[in-house]
Amino acid sequence: MEIIGISDLPLHYGKVPNWLIPIMRRLSRAILDVMILEWGPDKILEKLSNPLWFQGFNNVIGMDWDSSGSTTVTLGILKEVVNPKDDGLAITGGKGKSSLNVPKELESLPSRFDLNVKRLARISKLIAKVDTTLLQDGHELYHHSLLVSESGRWIVIQQGMNPQTRFARRYHWKSVNDPVNQEREALAGVKSKAVLNVHASVNAKRTIMDLLRENPQKLERDYLRSMAILKGQSLESWMGTGTIGAISSEAKLVYMRPVDVKRIVKVIYEVQQGSPSDLEDALLLGVGPSTMRALSLISDLIYREPPSYEDPVNAPYDPFKYAYAIGGKDGIPFPVNREIAFEVIQTLEDFVTIAKLEKKDKALALNKLRDLRLGVKEGA
Structure with missing residues (x-):
């Protein structure tokens, strides 16, 4: 939780x-x-x-x-x-x-x-x-x-x-x-129709961590191969191998945003110099959204370990x-009522002042307040 x-x-x-x-x-x-x-x-x-x-x-x-x-x-x-x-x-x-x-x-x-x-x-x-x-x-x-x-x-x-x-x-x-x-x-x-939710997939996170230990030049080739599959420009995509057939059009759009693969190779190389022991280290060493998107695509289409595409909103x-309570600043559902606002403030401040007098015994203070309210009602 x-x-x-x-x-x-x-x-x-x-x-x-x-x-x-x-x-x-x-x-x-x-x-x-x-x-x-x-x-x-x-x-x-x-x-x-x-x-x-x-x-x-x-x-x-x-x-x-x-x-x-x-x-x-x-x-x-x-x-x-x-x-x-x-x-x-x-x-x-x-x-x-x-x-x-x-x-x-x-x-x-x-x-x-x-x-x-x-x-x-x-x-x-x-x-x-x-x-x-x-x-x-x-x-x-x-x-x-x-x-x-x-x-x-x-x-x-x-x-x-x-x-x-x-x-x-x-x-x-x-x-x-x-x-x-x-x-x-x-x-x-x-809820959105599709997002890239690597956080929800244990297997994808494990595969991505393994990929971060690979030769960055190999990852560049795997990424270009994955994009060809995604765009239907390879034999694998026509044969329907891997998870490509299960990816919705909305999920495909997650991967279609431009990625500078040369820059990603550089980022991965720099991250490797820090010898990350886990994904937490890798994130803090410099793995960002573009790099994660590329690695997720490789994990999905080359190594058959897809991330989740589910928006976690539920x-x-x-x-x-x-x-x-007192209204909203833009008048919705009604303009702020200053008189009510100050009445609420005064009531709360009075409550706290009285309660603090008995700070060592809060229960006694609250009982006194309760008795005071009952007395007001009876005398009304």
């Missing part, structure tokens, strides 16, 4: 109105205070790792229910209001070049965080490689955040963009030891109902 989900969202251009940003900050902080009091940092990470819960939180603080900006804005707001020293929770990385700051930001966290910074930095980079290289679904990553608790638990939330379909896709990861080989579960979004979900 390692990747909790993927969500597809239509691209929305524009920005959050200036007047709404302070409301989002204050409401996010108020909700966060309640969650820390009730659950603690580890449970908060568990909730945020679920794309459906994350979308609900995004909607509650005033973002549109279906906007791609929900990822960048929501994580940006959370990063602003989270205080690692006090909360035992930290958000690193972000949009664009900010995503590269994960290692540096991890190193600057308070000593109370029980972290293996070097390993977490490696995991962060590897997960980005997995979702661009082992899974090629037409979305280019442009946002990557690693969230970590003081106990060392972590999640990754990242987003990719597909300019052709005008959709963005959000990827959620939960603490795992081996991102290259652990399976995905409960993925939510819009659980469509409509989180629209959460948008009715």
Whole structure:
């Protein structure tokens, strides 16, 4: 249970109105205070790792229910209001070049965080490689955040963009030891007809690792032979040998994108100089999407070990109902109601203030709040 989900969202251009940003900050902080009091940092990470819960939180603080900006804005707001020293929770990385700051930001966290910074930095980079290289679904990553608790638990939330379909896709990861080989579960979004999903095929990954140990010049010949088979320009393709007959037209398109085979040969040679022991090493040493696509085709048509063409999205979900909390920035389902927003904020802040008075005995504080609410109802 390692990747909790993927969500597809239509691209929305524009920005959050200036007047709404302070409301989002204050409401996010108020909700966060309640969650820390009730659950603690580890449970908060568990909730945020679920794309459906994350979308609900995004909607509650005033973002549109279906906007791609929900990822960048929501994580940006959370990063602003989270205080690692006090909360035992930290958000690193972000949009664009900010995503590269994960290692540096991890190193600057308070000593109370029980972290293996070097390993977490490696995991962060590897997960980005997995979702661009082992899974090629037409979305280019442009946002990557690693969230970590003081106990060392972590999640990754990242987003990719597909300019052709005008959709963005959000990827959620939960603490795992081996991102290259652990399976995905409960993925939510819009399913594509075919993607290159090497991640889902154990045999294809094993064959590709074997290919990476081959003479790069031989791989160049095998790739050209595979393309000839794929295009129906060889005797093998006419005889229907291998898996070519089972590949759908959509899956064939995955392989038809241009590949500079000479450059791939150079990449493979450079990777070999690093003596990768496994696919994780190979990815971090430089194997990228084009190289993986070429190796997958060879594995498929020459060595009869195809990758999966199945899009891992498998659980469509409509989180629209959460948008009715205070409204959305673009007026969907209705404009943000400032009066309701501030009423919610004040209620949550009052709850936290009262509860913190009894921090040593949280149960007693909650009982007092419950009695207070009952007294108000009886006197009404």
